[in-house]
Amino acid sequence: MKKIKFFLLIVVAICITVGCHQQPKxxxxxxxxxxxxxxxxRTAAEMYLSAMDEQIGQKTLLMDSLPIxxxxxxxxxxxxxxxxxxxxxxxxTGTKTKNGMLGMDSDTAILQTIAEKAKAQGKAIGIITTVMLNHATPGAFYAHQSNRDQFEDIKNWMLKSDFDYFAGGQIYIKEHEKMQNVPAELKEAGYFVATNREEMNQMVPEQNKWVLIGDDLDSTNSSIKFVMDRKENAIGLVDMLQKAIELLTPKDQGFFIMIxxxxxxxxxxxxxxxxxVHEVLELDDAVRVALDFYKKHxxxxxxxxxxxxxxxGLTMGNRTMKYKMFPEKLAEQKHTVNYLYYNNDTLLSQLKAEEDLYSFVQSMSFSHPLSFSGKDSLDIFKAYQKFVETHNSEKLPDAAIKILNREVGFGWTTGKHTGTPVPVSAIGVGAEQFSGMYDNTDIPKRIEKIMQLK
Ligand SMILES: [Zn+2]
Structure with a gap:
């Protein structure tokens, strides 16, 4: 009996020291x-890759090939x-709230975010985005505001967060003078601020806290320009994530990075x-950076x-094209419709007669011939009339992009969001918890558990 007791004691002692009941963390x-x-x-991006390879259905995004x-x-x-x-x-936060609200429940009670919990327990925190750093999604991880448009207050939450690394577009504030003060405020809060590649290369682990702002920004909203419109070698998602890994890995408690x-x-x-398609492909390139890190750890x-x-409401297939799709036609488009809203003055000045309208729409973006229907002609003519009357030319790129998207075979149902579920892909420690169907509030709860946050 004594021997058995002694044996059990040894087993318990080993379990405590080695942690045989411990979940991987x-x-x-x-x-x-x-x-x-x-x-x-995601499917549109895969179709585009397959079309570039001239093989239907052969290419997969990295995110879609993750095991879970x-x-x-x-x-x-x-x-x-x-x-x-x-x-x-x-x-x-793992809690539902009303549209427009950030980091608060429907009754405006403040919710602690997964990033705040991780920070409190010694993790290094990185927040990366291609849009403004105080926009809704990044803001949801550090701000508590009942109105997502209160950019100045969201910026204040950002400064107070003490998070280790921010990278993205500019910090946006409606009033121009206040926006100009932000870099000084960041420095005062202890951040090393970089706004171009040279300064980015000067960011080193010894500096403690960092803000990296992209070097090719959209002049209308301060986000990082669309991939299609960006200058060559501009700072993008891959750079921002690589830099985060370089700076945050030396912190010994590990990190939590939202991208x-x-x-x-x-x-x-x-x-x-x-x-x-090009924005999804950029995100997928960033997933590759994370996957390379995963392979080492x-x-x-x-x-x-x-x-x-x-x-x-993007879907593959539309009424006109029926069973046909031509994703290769996407390669003909050289700029985003957004770019054309603001950069088509030269083209417009060459427009001398209504008859030139078709070639005008053609030349805005596409090198491949578009086939116009009677309805398209009407849309384009209306857009032209609007331009003549008001000098607002935005409707013309819209008309062109609509024709191209239809010819590719895309179907769009709205210019807003839709309520369909979204895919979740995962790999690594605890990844199996993300298979199946669940609510978006379950995602941070499961990550917290896998990180063993209290
Ligand atoms: Zn939206």
Whole structure:
């Protein structure tokens, strides 16, 4: 009897020291959010890759090839169709809230975010986005505001967060003078601020806290330019994530990094399929960076890739094209429709007669011949009339992009978000918990468990 007791004691002692009942724990977490990236957006990107390879169905995104795949519902507390603030809050806190609200529940009670919990327990925190750093999705991880448009207050939450690394577009404030003060405020808060590649290369682990702002920004909203419009070698998602890994890995408690492909949503709002594809591909390139890290730390890393909602109701197939799709036509488009809104003055000045309208629409973006229907002619003529009367030329690129998207075979149902579930992909420690169908609020709860946050 004594011998058995002694044996049990030894087993318990070994369990305590070695931790034989301990669950594996994620020390490093990559949380990817494609804003507006539903199944349609992912499929469109895969079709484009396959078409470039001239083989139907042969190419897969890296995110779609991860071993665990699931789906998450996206409704908010007050609508079947969520906005990015409510969805961001769900993905950051595990609680539903009303559209427009950030980091608060429907009764405006402040919710602690997964990033704040991780920070409190010694993790290094990175927040990366292609849009403004105080926009809804990044803001959902550090801000608590009942109105997502209160950019100045969201900026103040950002400064107070003490998070280790921010990278993305500019910090946006409506009043120009206040926006100009932000870099000084960041420095005062202890951040090393970089706004170009040279300064980015000067960012080193010894500096403690960092803000990296992209070097090719959209002049209208301060986000990082769309991939299709960006200058060569501009700072993008891959650079921002590589830098995060370089700076945060030396911190000994591990890290939590949120990476948002924010402009998938912007492109989908204007139903610009080619731009959606290029933004999804950029996010997928960033997933590759995380996967390379995972391969070096497979027992301590978790990668989750999901979306806050779908945008545009994008589907593969439409009434005109029926069973045909030509994703290769996307390669003909050289700029986003957004770029054309602001950069078509030269083209317009060459427009001398209404008869030139077709060639005008053609020349805006596409090198391949478009086939116009009677309805298209009417749309284009109306857009031209609007331009003549008001000098607002935005409708002309819209008309052109609509024709191209139809010819590719895309179907768009809206210029807003939709309420369909979004895909979730995962690999690494605890990844198996993300298979199946669940709610978006379950995602941060499961990540917290895998990180063993209290
Ligand atoms: Zn949106």
């Amino acid at each position: 994620a020390k490093y977490v990559f949380y990817f959010i494609g804003d507006g990236m539903g199944l349609g957006q 795949q699931g789906f998450a519902s996206t409704y908010s507390a007050n609508s079947y169709v969520t906005c990015s603030a409510a969805a961001g809050t769900a993905l950051a 948002e492909g924010g402009k998938i949503d912007f492109a989908a709002h204007v139903n610009d399929g080619a731009s959606v 497979p027992k301590e890393t978790l990668i989750v890739v999901t979306a806050d909602h779908e945008t545009g």
